[in-house]
Amino acid sequence: MIRAEAPAKLNLYLRVLGRRPDGYHELETVFERIDLADELTFERPPGSALTLTTDHPTLGVGVDNLILKAARLLQRTAGVSHGAAIHLVKRIPVAGGLGGGSSDAATTLVGLNKLWGLSMERARLKALAAELGSDVPFFLEEAAFAVGRGRGERCEPRTGLPTLWHVLVTPPAALSTKEIFDDWDRAQAAAGLTAPEGSLRIVEHALSNGSLSELAQWVVNDLTPVAIRRCPLILTILSRLHEAGCPVALMSGSGPSVLGLCHDSEHANVIADRIRRLDASWFVHVVKTAKGDTAVGE
Secondary structure, three states, X not given: OEEEEEEEEEEEXXXXXXXXXOOOEEEEEEEEEEEEEEEEEEEXXXXXXXXXXXOOOOOOOOOOOHHHHHHHHHHHHHOOOOOEEXXXXXXXXXXXXXXXXXXXXXXXXXXXXHHOOOOOOHHHXXXXXXXXXXXXXXXXXXXXXXXXXEOOOEXXXXXXXXXXXXXXXXXXOOOOHHHHHHHHHHHHHOOOOOOOOOOHHHHHHHHHHOOHHHHHHHOOEOOHHHHHHHOOHHHHHHHHHHHHOXXXXXXXXXXXXXXXXXXXXXXXXXXXXXHHOOOOOOEEEEEEEOOOOOOEEO
C-alpha cells in the first residue's frame, strides 16, 4: 500500500484578465500550499480495474471523479493495464475554492506512478496534470508558493517566502467554479462589477518581506463580488475576520472559503476561537504554509 497526502491551496491574489477564445479565462494568481490535506491510499489488486472509495458521505466515486480521470489518463499514457484500488479520506471542504479535487488528482498521478513502477519524470506528470485541470499542475511543484498564469496551469515557483498562518473559514455552501466564472463574464459584459486595482509585483514584495499591512492594501480576488451574490455569507465572514483582528481577509479561488492572514500561530488560534463562537456550522481551521513536496510513502 502507498499512502499520500493531498494538500489544499489558497489563492493569495487572483486577477481575471479576460475570457480566452478557447472558453477558458486568462488568470494571474498566487498559489500557496497549506497543511490541510486529504489522504489517499493506493493498492494494486489483480487485474486492470480502477476503483475508488471514500469516507465522504456525498462525494461521487464514479467515472467523472477527477481521481479516476487521473488514473485512467496515466494508464493510457504509460500504455499499461495495471489496476488500482484507491481510497480517499476527505478533509478538504468540497467545492470550497481550496483545490481539493485538483490536489487529489495530482497526488493520484504521483502515487500511481510509484505504485505501478513507471518512473515517469515529474515534467511529464505536470503535462498530464494540465490536461486534468487548471489548478492541478501547481500541486506537483516542490515550492509551497507559485505564481500561476494562463488558466493557472503555467506555474512559476517562488522560494524563500516565510511560513504564513491563517484562519480558514468555509461556510456550509458549495460554489461551482464554472458558474462563478459565468457570472463574472455576465458582470463584465454588463459593465457591472469591478474589483479594486491589484499589483502582483507589490503582493510578491509584501510576501517576501512578511508585510501584512502592505498585503492588506494590494491583495484582491476578482471573483469575490460575484461569489458574494451567490453566497452572502462570504461578506459576513470577511467582515468578521477583519473585526476579530486579521489584517488581511480574502476569499480563496471561486469561494466560498475565506482566509484570514494572521501574525503567528498564537494570533491565529485566538481569532479562530472567536470565529468558531459565531456560527457552529462554519468549518474553521488554523492552517499554515505546507513546506516540501507532496508526501508519498509506503
